Amino acid sequence: MVRRxxxxxxxxxxxxxxxxxxxxWRLGGNVADNLDARHMTFSFGFLSDRANFDxxxxxxxxxxxxxxxxxxxxxxxxxxxxxxLGVVAATLIGLLVGVMRLSDxxxxxxxxxxxxxxVRNTPQLxxxxxxxxxxxxxxxxxxxxxxxxxxxxxNIRGLYLPTLHFAPWAAPVAWGxxxxxxxxxxxxxxxxxxxxxxxxxLVLPALALAAVIASVAQVERPALRGFNIAGGLQIPPELxxxxxxxxxxxxxxxxxxxxAAILAVPKGQREAALSLGLRPxxxxxxxVLPQALRIMVPPLTxxxxxxxxxxxxxxxxxxPELFSIxxxxxxxxxGRELETILILMAIFLTxxxxxxxxxxxxxxxxxxxxx
Amino acid sequence: MSAALVAAAGLWMGAGSAWAQVSSPTLxxxxxxxxxxCGIDTGIPGYAYQDSSGEWQGLDVSLCRAIADAVVGSPKxxxxxxxTSKERFSVLKSGEIDxxxxxxxxxxxxxxxxxxxxxxVNFFTGQTFMVRKNLGVGHLKELNGATICVLTGTTLETxxxxxxxxxxxxxxxxxxxxxxxxxxxxxxxxxxxxxxDGGSVAAARSTMKTPADWIFIPETIGGLQPIGPLTRGGDExxxxxxxxxxxxxxxxxxxxxxxxxxxxxxxxxxxxDVRRFFGLEGDFGKLLGVDNEWAKRIVKDxxxxxxxxxxxxGAKGLGLPRGMNNLYDKGGLQTLPxxx
Numbered sequence: 254m255v256r257r258x259x260x261x262x263x264x265x266x267x268x269x270x271x272x273x274x275x276x277x278w279r280l281g282g283n284v285a286d287n288l289d290a291r292h293m294t295f296s297f298g299f300l301s302d303r304a305n306f307d308x309x310x311x312x313x314x315x316x317x318x319x320x321x322x323x324x325x326x327x328x329x330x331x332x333x334x335x336x337x338l339g340v341v342a343a344t345l346i347g348l349l350v351g352v353m354r355l356s357d358x359x360x361x362x363x364x365x366x367x368x369x370x371x372v373r374n375t376p377q378l379x380x381x382x383x384x385x386x387x388x389x390x391x392x393x394x395x396x397x398x399x400x401x402x403x404x405x406x407x408n409i410r411g412l413y414l415p416t417l418h419f420a421p422w423a424a425p426v427a428w429g430x431x432x433x434x435x436x437x438x439x440x441x442x443x444x445x446x447x448x449x450x451x452x453x454x455l456v457l458p459a460l461a462l463a464a465v466i467a468s469v470a471q472v473e474r475p476a477l478r479g480f481n482i483a484g485g486l487q488i489p490p491e492l493x494x495x496x497x498x499x500x501x502x503x504x505x506x507x508x509x510x511x512x513a514a515i516l517a518v519p520k521g522q523r524e525a526a527l528s529l530g531l532r533p534x535x536x537x538x539x540x541v542l543p544q545a546l547r548i549m550v551p552p553l554t555x556x557x558x559x560x561x562x563x564x565x566x567x568x569x570x571x572x573p574e575l576f577s578i579x580x581x582x583x584x585x586x587x588g589r590e591l592e593t594i595l596i597l598m599a600i601f602l603t604x605x606x607x608x609x610x611x612x613x614x615x616x617x618x619x620x621x622x623x624x
Numbered sequence: 625m626s627a628a629l630v631a632a633a634g635l636w637m638g639a640g641s642a643w644a645q646v647s648s649p650t651l652x653x654x655x656x657x658x659x660x661x662c663g664i665d666t667g668i669p670g671y672a673y674q675d676s677s678g679e680w681q682g683l684d685v686s687l688c689r690a691i692a693d694a695v696v697g698s699p700k701x702x703x704x705x706x707x708t709s710k711e712r713f714s715v716l717k718s719g720e721i722d723x724x725x726x727x728x729x730x731x732x733x734x735x736x737x738x739x740x741x742x743x744x745v746n747f748f749t750g751q752t753f754m755v756r757k758n759l760g761v762g763h764l765k766e767l768n769g770a771t772i773c774v775l776t777g778t779t780l781e782t783x784x785x786x787x788x789x790x791x792x793x794x795x796x797x798x799x800x801x802x803x804x805x806x807x808x809x810x811x812x813x814x815x816x817x818x819x820x821d822g823g824s825v826a827a828a829r830s831t832m833k834t835p836a837d838w839i840f841i842p843e844t845i846g847g848l849q850p851i852g853p854l855t856r857g858g859d860e861x862x863x864x865x866x867x868x869x870x871x872x873x874x875x876x877x878x879x880x881x882x883x884x885x886x887x888x889x890x891x892x893x894x895x896x897d898v899r900r901f902f903g904l905e906g907d908f909g910k911l912l913g914v915d916n917e918w919a920k921r922i923v924k925d926x927x928x929x930x931x932x933x934x935x936x937x938g939a940k941g942l943g944l945p946r947g948m949n950n951l952y953d954k955g956g957l958q959t960l961p962x963x964x
Contacts, residue, residue: 305782305785305786306781306782306785306797307784307788307794307796309796309797309798317785317789382804385809386805386808389808389809389812389813389814390812392812395813409813409814410771410814478769479768479769479770480759480767480768480770480771480816481796491798568776568801569800570805571798571799571800571805571809573799577776577799578799581799582776582781582799585779
């Protein structure tokens, strides 16, 4: 039996698994012994304790005295926010620069090359700090805020946008408006006396918009009060700088992926399109890019994962993301090093694996089906 | 004559035997080497920094020099070893340095678990705030609504949260991982102020574009942080020497003896305390294992505590008010035992 190669392979695999299990067991035992020796316990109970610190920027409510698990949610959402913004921006900039890199125009081509080389060959942390200090230097002080149209204010503390407060009856209106927008395409195709309604259906979304505007009870404009701007929605410079730092850095790599993918599309495809009389723009948009996309997806996934993981650089410039808040303040306040780091790793792993799963699904969807 | 004096001093001390011969391995080693090896910070304004000519200066450095002056007779006979916060205690315990004077906080665990001695506190501090002068803030409570730049991973942010809750106000914090970005953010106006322990805030102020635009708020929060020299456990005589070198600089200030007037005041003084200080009465030097003019040398070469503070943290240095580091009779915490 052992002579059969398939059995041998199976035995080897089981042996390897057993060895790995033994190592894991040993490590776990070691950790437990050491914790015991230091009279430390392993427990996630601290998550329901009250956290005694402030989180300056958040997209959900937070106040001092909320639980550590709430702090975890707040900083996870901050990480997700900057990652999502970064992925979108990096893709758009990368696509543009990658296409520029293949331009026939010498200047365009070399500007793109210079951008890629500078961005790709300097440390990302330095870039993040550069953007932060750069953004800060460019902004006017608090008391000399630049007033933007619509009541927005721009100063060193960030961009302050007016916020809308809706009337109590706004919720049903919003649902109604959403429904109206959703049915518009159906109404568009409806026939009235034998003819499609067509553009007349646009009355629906227009009405929806009017109803939503009517339900705005109050516009809260940011204004200077005391030390700070009160009211309105603040977009802090930390978010902008981290966003710029993450997306610029990844965009350089994405540009190279885009360039490689475009070059990988067989020359014959372009020649065929040319011979059919398509213009260069059309060739790029309708023939080359759709095929290049399939090649791009797997390496893009790894760039996205890098970008998400690099969001922890925000700790350097006071962006309250997972690493800074959870592995910094929370770890320090609770003294639960092992637990906080394990949670941190689990969350990053979940985010990365979900991103990866989504990209794989997308890859399968766009992959060329060969018959 | 000398024997009579020794006997008289012995009686006067009320301790007949043990004092006569000071036994200390560290003291012997320093004397034999002719040089003190002092562990200091790798460079932080106020405590230990190099001036424009490359000379080490600062509050901690002055204490190193005073010890060397007392033991080997010259403030220049010091070898400075710059240490990071991680390695400092193991270097001290291994015997590579004679004394650690590296803006180190005195704590229960350092005393017991690490087995180090805490001879004296040369700097009392607490969490201090620095704000822009033009905000017109004189009291912490007036910072309600202000944003303060803070280094994360410390108790600083907790102290602020506690202060907010206790006073029903909201001081906002912006948490930085490293000082460089935090300084830049404070300087550019992203924050209204910066907070850390008093000495570090003073150091931060010196890195601002216009330090004069920043003022310290006199109050501190989060309790007292005593900072001072540390010595190895098991060498009591050496620990005593380090302690009394610090006290001698305080005593000089109490008695009004300065670098400039030391020679003049040593001319046949009538005040018994001054006489003891200059070694004209008693055998204080011998009790420490050094000669009797040790304190005189220290004040002549280095100055009294107040002078050293002025040059490092005070008006001639970082502009940090004396506050807690003033003498006990001027509202501060710097006190010393009597000499007799």
